[in-house]
Amino acid sequence: MTAESISRLIAELRRIVGQNHVLTQDDGEDLRAWELDWRGRERGKALAVVRPGSTQEVAEVVQACAAARPALHVSIVPQGGNTGMVVGSTPDTSGTQVVLSLTRLNKVRQLDAGNMTITVDAGCVLQTLQEECEKAGFLFPLSLASEGSCTIGGNLGTNAGGTQVVRYGNTRELCLGLEVVTAQGEIWDGLLGLRKDNTGYDLRHLFIGSEGTLGIITGATMKIYPMPKSQLTAFAALPSLEAALQLLGLAHEHLSAGLTGFEVMGQFALSLVHKHFPQQRIPFWHEPRSAPGRPKPTDAPSGGSEPHAVGSVGAPYFVVLENSDNESEEHARAQFERLLEAAMEAGCVTDAVVAENLAQAKALWHIRESIPLAQAQEGLNIKHDISINVSRIPAFVAETNALLMKKFPGARLVTYGHLGDGNLHYNVQAPEGEDQKRFLAEEEAPMNALVYEVVDRYRGSISAEHGIGSLKIDKLPEHKSPVALGLMHRIKRALDPLNLMNPGKLLHTENH
Ligand code: FAD
Ligand code: MLT
Ligand code: ZN
Numbered sequence: 001m002t003a004e005s006i007s008r009l010i011a012e013l014r015r016i017v018g019q020n021h022v023l024t025q026d027d028g029e030d031l032r033a034w035e036l037d038w039r040g041r042e043r044g045k046a047l048a049v050v051r052p053g054s055t056q057e058v059a060e061v062v063q064a065c066a067a068a069r070p071a072l073h074v075s076i077v078p079q080g081g082n083t084g085m086v087v088g089s090t091p092d093t094s095g096t097q098v099v100l101s102l103t104r105l106n107k108v109r110q111l112d113a114g115n116m117t118i119t120v121d122a123g124c125v126l127q128t129l130q131e132e133c134e135k136a137g138f139l140f141p142l143s144l145a146s147e148g149s150c151t152i153g154g155n156l157g158t159n160a161g162g163t164q165v166v167r168y169g170n171t172r173e174l175c176l177g178l179e180v181v182t183a184q185g186e187i188w189d190g191l192l193g194l195r196k197d198n199t200g201y202d203l204r205h206l207f208i209g210s211e212g213t214l215g216i217i218t219g220a221t222m223k224i225y226p227m228p229k230s231q232l233t234a235f236a237a238l239p240s241l242e243a244a245l246q247l248l249g250l251a252h253e254h255l256s257a258g259l260t261g262f263e264v265m266g267q268f269a270l271s272l273v274h275k276h277f278p279q280q281r282i283p284f285w286h287e288p289r290s291a292p293g294r295p296k297p298t299d300a301p302s303g304g305s306e307p308h309a310v311g312s313v314g315a316p317y318f319v320v321l322e323n324s325d326n327e328s329e330e331h332a333r334a335q336f337e338r339l340l341e342a343a344m345e346a347g348c349v350t351d352a353v354v355a356e357n358l359a360q361a362k363a364l365w366h367i368r369e370s371i372p373l374a375q376a377q378e379g380l381n382i383k384h385d386i387s388i389n390v391s392r393i394p395a396f397v398a399e400t401n402a403l404l405m406k407k408f409p410g411a412r413l414v415t416y417g418h419l420g421d422g423n424l425h426y427n428v429q430a431p432e433g434e435d436q437k438r439f440l441a442e443e444e445a446p447m448n449a450l451v452y453e454v455v456d457r458y459r460g461s462i463s464a465e466h467g468i469g470s471l472k473i474d475k476l477p478e479h480k481s482p483v484a485l486g487l488m489h490r491i492k493r494a495l496d497p498l499n500l501m502n503p504g505k506l507l508h509t510e511n512h
Pocket of ligand 3: 162417425465
């Protein structure tokens, strides 16, 4: 890669997007925001950060990078809000990758009330989309704690899940059309917004969840829903994970399609919120009797109302539930009360509270949504974003907890997640006082191996909603069927024969 070919490409990129929208280290720019992944685990080195302002400019940037080959071994890393959890949106350390940031493509193009769709640029921040819908009396149900900065393009690129999947599905289920710049720099306008279209392969589904490895999503048409008359939130304390499952069954029975959220939180996960955000009031929270600031090492093992290891009188598990109702708040409250009474009678809930107003509901959700941030404040951790058939989750947790505690005594299990759709964040924090860097370097691989071995036995997934990125790229071949993997490689080769799009993420493609 010669200096001359680099400066030729940079000049061409500047011609396309404008002088101010190509950032390079050579010009003294600080590229950290684009080069460092959200968890701060890895920092790459970008050849440049390019910020196109239109779909046409995105197409020309891709054409320019393709044309620079083979003299320059450049490739492209699409980036939205850079909130991804698997190091998928940041460049590697080679200094040959262009980060293509979509954040200037941030317009809401059209809200079609009759068709119940909204069409937006891919760089539109999720929260903006939600707010635009709300202004027009609609709900855009995708909801993640990162919604203030993640983009719809990134949500589609990762097929994000979040807290409303139990009712509305993943981002894939919400998408009715895409506009994509292909790896050849063509523009595919698939923004039809049709609910029925059987004219062959559904191309949109190839790009959704492809993590920027097949093309660049520049626009999307998404489903919207009538804003429910009432959205009520409850917070419940439970004696075990089995009880949480029982509550889930009762919630489906009593609320039917009104059940829009069902999140579980283990006690240690909440103790991290309590420790790092003490201003938040956690219902039914009792201080463990251990020293302040020293949360108990593990969530209580599943399998009944086992007393807490360090004598906390709090419950081992908590659930946040949401009931969305199209009739009235009174109707929603009456339904919730009947559900919680039935749950208490059945012994699966020991305490429960229903938010009285929006502020209280937000506060309850905020507790749940603060767990990833509290974990980050506590230090380095090992994440397992797994899914298992919902019915088997208690058995999975009991078995994996026991195996982990035996092999990694002192490791602190942070168990929480989207129980309603079988997705657990089964994360592990280093033992207290332990050198965290050493913990990560030495324990991450064996710990992943242990957890994923059980996931395989339970026929689960090693990535429920965060994707593969570069973090799990070595793991994928160990857990995906060779036939499925072969098909994925063939799709990648067919759509991106130059291997221009986000190499080093999702699939090993060096030999393409
Ligand atoms: P980025 O991080 O920028 O990119 C993610 C991937 O998508 C990369 O591979 C990138 O190359 C690709 N990509 C980005 N834009 C495009 C595009 N326009 N075209 C093609 N490919 C593209 N995720 C969940 O699923 N559920 C959660 O509940 C959840 N909660 C979170 C909470 C917090 C506090 C944080 C920090 C993250 C959370 N995430 C969650 C992870 C993350 O927010 C999601 O993966 C989100 O969808 C990423 O969007 P982004 O715009 O930040 O994408
Ligand atoms: C969540 O559900 O909070 C997220 O997916 C983030 C995480 O796993 O930390
Ligand atoms: Zn999640």
